[in-house]
Amino acid sequence: MFLRSDAEARSLLQQPPKRQKFNAKARDGFGSGKEARRWFELTCLEKAAQIADLRKHPVFLLFAGARFIGRYTADSCYRVNGELIVEDVKGGKATRTTAYMLRRRMVKELYGIQITEV
Numbered sequence: 001m002f003l004r005s006d007a008e009a010r011s012l013l014q015q016p017p018k019r020q021k022f023n024a025k026a027r028d029g030f031g032s033g034k035e036a037r038r039w040f041e042l043t044c045l046e047k048a049a050q051i052a053d054l055r056k057h058p059v060f061l062l063f064a065g066a067r068f069i070g071r072y073t074a075d076s077c078y079r080v081n082g083e084l085i086v087e088d089v090k091g092g093k094a095t096r097t098t099a100y101m102l103r104r105r106m107v108k109e110l111y112g113i114q115i116t117e118v
Helices: 006-013 033-047 098-111
Strands: 052-056 059-064 067-073 076-080 083-088 115-117
Touching: 033 052, 033 076, 059 098, 067 098, 083 098, 098 115
Parallel strands: 083 115
Antiparallel strands: 052 076, 059 067, 076 083
């Protein structure tokens, strides 16, 4: 995007920030307060050695045959007794969009991973 004038640049800088999806309140670099609280719980569990290999926002690439069709970014993943657990924090039924449901099904088919909703 090219700006036509300094006035146009100033007007863009003065615009309010974009709102979060589903009116969630972003907190501590997370999409919602609920997601931030869950991350804190998981970090405590990792320190207590109840879970291992905790990762924030892991990305799963989605393919149809050899063609790349998108990606799914989970909220967190970790291991319990060697088993990989992938979590997605949901704020209610409205956050379970059609696109999310499709990606969740593709992750299960391609990677054999069942996504846990919290």
